Amino acid sequence: MTPTLARMFPSIRSAGDLLRACGPAIVLVLVFAAVIWIAPGILKWRAINALLFDAAPLLILVIGSTLPVLLGCIDLSAAAMASFSAVVVALLVPEFGSAAVPMVLVGAAGIGAAQGWLIGRLQIPSFVMTLGTLGLFSGLALYLSNASTVGLSPGVAPLDFLGGRTHGVPNAFLAVVAVWAFLSLLLRFTRVGRDIYAFGASELAAYMSGVRRDLIRSCAFAISSVCAALGGMMLLSQTLYSAPTMASNLLLPALVGVVAGGTAISGGVGGLSASLIGGLTAVMVRVGATIAGLPGAAQDVAFGIIILVAVAVTTDRTKIGIVK
Secondary structure, rough: OHHHHHOOOOOOOOOHHHHHHHHHHHHHHHHHHHHHHHHHHHHHHHHHHHHHHHHHHHHHHHHHHHHHHHHHHHHHHHHHHHHHHHHHHHHHHHHHHHHHHHHHHHHHHHHHHHHHHHHHHHOOOHHHHHHHHHHHHHHHHHHOOOOOOEEEEOOOHHHHHHOOOOOOOOOOHHHHHHHHHHHHHHHHHHHHHHHHHHHHHHHHHHHOOOOOOHHHHHHHHHHHHHHHHHHHHHHHHHOEEEEOOOHHHHHHHHHHHHHOOOOOOOOOOOHHHHHHHHHHHHHHHHHHHHHHHOOOHHHHHHHHHHHHHHHHOOOOOHHHOOOO
């Protein structure tokens, strides 16, 4: 590595570090090239536009799920929260109209914050807590909808916006970019962002330095839940009906997006830009498998392998004393 590059990127000290930093982008380019080889028509603007519209719910889930992972935690309830939020909005719209959307987003923030607070207070691993709430949200969505779809008529302003386009670009994708930009600035320039990275790098050291662990954990899980609820709104705007399991197939791709982007499952390493690259990789894998005519089970196998490899590569083993 040349001295100039060493000064520009102080965290990259070897060719291995450089390869690890550029790996997610290289994988995205290779997967994209493979999809183009299978279906050259995907380069047309109409196809790209449709791809961005379809990918927006998954990308917003990837962005939201990144924050708990940066803490060294995980949010398994994100996809269930998306389905639950879509069902609740569809049920509330006849009574409250467009106000149902911000009401559900605020409610999602409160539920996510409560999850983060309970994880710390009750000393329950995030895996167990969010696995429990995954079942809770799924069950409530089934109960409230009577296990059936709930239709929605046009005229709900926030959903009409998410389902529309601005200068030919899907508004849902523009919303993803806006959320990514806002949260990137939050992580880069605010104390909350610095505390999230410090918490993920070493929770005990962060606590001894004055970081309020319950507050930071609550903030991260609240943002994750709001992003999940927003993903549910995007799905609702695309289909104009809600179903209790409409986002359940997004959980595995969302986790793939986070870890494939290079965000370490052990916390403290990674970021939203890397997750966005990982999310796009997950989207292209789905698209490529669909175009190639592979069954859904094959996609799950591919996603499972990607998660295992990515976690094995990005885990900081200096933090692990015992593997159970």
